[in-house]
Amino acid sequence: MTPAGSDPVIDALLRAATVHIGGTEPAPLWGTGFFVAPGLVLTCAHVLAPHLRGDLARSVVVAGPELNGGEPLEARLDRWLLDSGPLPEHKVPLERDLALLRLLDRDAEHECVWLTDRTDYPGGPGVVQGYRPGGGDDDRPVRAVPWKATARINGFDDAYGLRIRPEAEFPRGGSGSPVLDAHTGAVVGVLKSRRAGRDGGMAIAVTALRRFGADYQALTSAHDRWHGLSPKITGHNWIERQHRLPGAGVRTGGDLWGPRDRREALARLAAVHPPDGIRPVVELARKARGGVAAPPGQLPPNTWRDGHGLLYEAGRPAAAIAALHYLQLVAEYERARGGDPSALTDWVARRLDGVPRIVHTVVTQATLPPGLLHPAGPGGPAAGRGGGSGARDGGGADHRIVLRHPLPGDGRAVVVVELEPVADASTPRFYWRIRADDGQELDEPLHEEQTGDGVPPERLVGELRGPLAEVFAALDVPGAPAPLEVALPADHFDTAVHRWQLTEMARLHHPAYVGVRRSVVLRDIARRGEPDPVWCERWHRLSAAGTLTACRTPPPRQVPRARQLVEMAPAGIPVLCRPAGTGAGRRAMGMALAAGHGVALWHTDVHPETGCGDFCDEVHRGAEMMLSAAGGADELPDRLRRIRDDISGSRRGGHWAEGVALLYDDPRRPLPADGEGPVDSP
Structure with a gap:
């Protein structure tokens, strides 16, 4: 039949x-x-x-x-x-x-x-x-x-x-x-x-x-080139x-964009260098759609071909004005990167023959969205200032470029892993979700496991390895790997995420540890939804403050007190030389979160039971040097990553920063609410 x-x-x-x-x-x-x-x-x-x-x-x-x-x-x-x-x-x-x-x-x-x-x-x-x-x-x-x-x-x-x-x-x-x-x-x-x-x-x-991941680009390009030569x-x-089928669409007034156009367009897009991550594809497709985002529920686009797929509307093929506008924008992007899009622009010019004047005008006057070719956000990357913490001795001069952590609305994406504990489990187990968040249009779950018994901590890395590799492959741009934010309960803040190995056998030029390859920060999953005013106010004052200062928490030979965290100066960053998930460290971290702190440093490894020792002093000295060298809190994730890179290269396992974790919890880009509140019943 x-x-x-x-x-x-x-x-x-x-x-x-x-x-x-x-x-x-x-x-x-x-x-x-x-x-x-x-x-x-x-x-x-x-x-x-x-x-x-x-x-x-x-x-x-x-x-x-x-x-x-x-x-x-x-x-x-x-x-x-x-x-x-x-x-x-x-x-x-x-x-x-x-x-x-x-x-x-x-x-x-x-x-x-x-x-x-x-x-x-x-x-x-x-x-x-x-x-x-x-x-x-x-x-x-x-x-x-x-x-x-x-x-x-x-x-x-x-x-x-x-x-x-x-x-x-x-x-x-x-x-x-x-x-x-x-x-x-x-x-x-x-x-x-x-x-x-x-x-x-x-x-x-x-x-x-x-x-x-990256192989998808090669596969679809080979597919489109083959059909382009058919x-x-x-x-x-x-x-x-396909022209004979209902899916070809019916348009009038010269705005038809049929299967033949699609074949020619995709074959020429296959010859253009791949986009630098998801953002260029999303932004160019949105501009081609007249500034209107693609319908919700779309998967993140990895290739220029995927961007063409975002131009459909309610199952109907793209209009010629949108498709040609998109192709011209891709050509402008390629030209701005130093590439040669002449094969694409020549075909677009031929296709414009006989189209309505408005189509010709929109396409020929196409311009890129502002700031699209600056992956480090407005103003580009921040240069290292003063004594950079990335030097191999932990304190010498370092003039390498420091990448600022993505700001809400600058178009750069972070990868967010949410680890939600299973409430009724007898032993720790987690449900998980992976999102990509650019602070604008892109903020949807890409992978998740939210049912069943959950995943025990020792199996988390194996469970997340494949999905994270896929998302990183889509979001990373040359010289700026997408940062990783892991949201989990404060009781589990000593999970050494920066030591996760996301590949069992890393290539020689790709370190196995995720915290060496990219910035890794932790967030408090209890801060879901609408940000607390105290948290927002402290973040605002921290952003406006001058040189960051390290505040030993708790002070030597003292127990944690809430007043110390509440009265801490705007530029003060709590630094703990002990784990933050248990004992005095857990009490101090709880007070820091309650006082609205969005940035903190702590050492995830075991602390001496008899009190602080020489290594604790080394942790605090190293943290003080790193903080004082930073031009703002948004430099800290990459500065800590560079220290880990140096530790990895020199194999200095006893370095003060080897076990250090960083809380970087920006209330301007809060974690979405879990949506588990009461609902009306019909």
């Missing part, structure tokens, strides 16, 4: 790009995959994991009737979203269940599917094509049998899950099959699972490819047939 709106030529092209996957020796069918770029087959990681366990370099076979004359071709795992640790024995989480195989024969010719450039998917009629095992009796060996089914997506699961209505039946071996949107003629998902004993199933949205003189290709 062919769903309404499905195109027979596109169905045939989809079938030509789809292959079955198995071992090099005679073996049962493992699953299905499909070509997304020259030499690259996309499938589910769980199709490969049981067979590659212990040998990730093992060759596999891909085959299809329209590939290599029907003869199998060898391929190997190119990359997948699974961690580098032990392969899963059972179910692979949906957001990590993607893998790419690369053909060993680089010259093999094959069809490639057209991947949607949209983030949103409204649901509707679709087609799934794949392979299932057939035969298997004495006379007929097991073989891969092609199958096809209609599929209507009628639900969504988290950021990447597409639920398929139970009227579709999926056979064993179908995992990794492409899911085609019949409305637009674009592949929108990868079939993951069927429902045991019932119809229906689950697919992974192709937007999950963004989790490949035949344009016959109707037997994806783009020409």
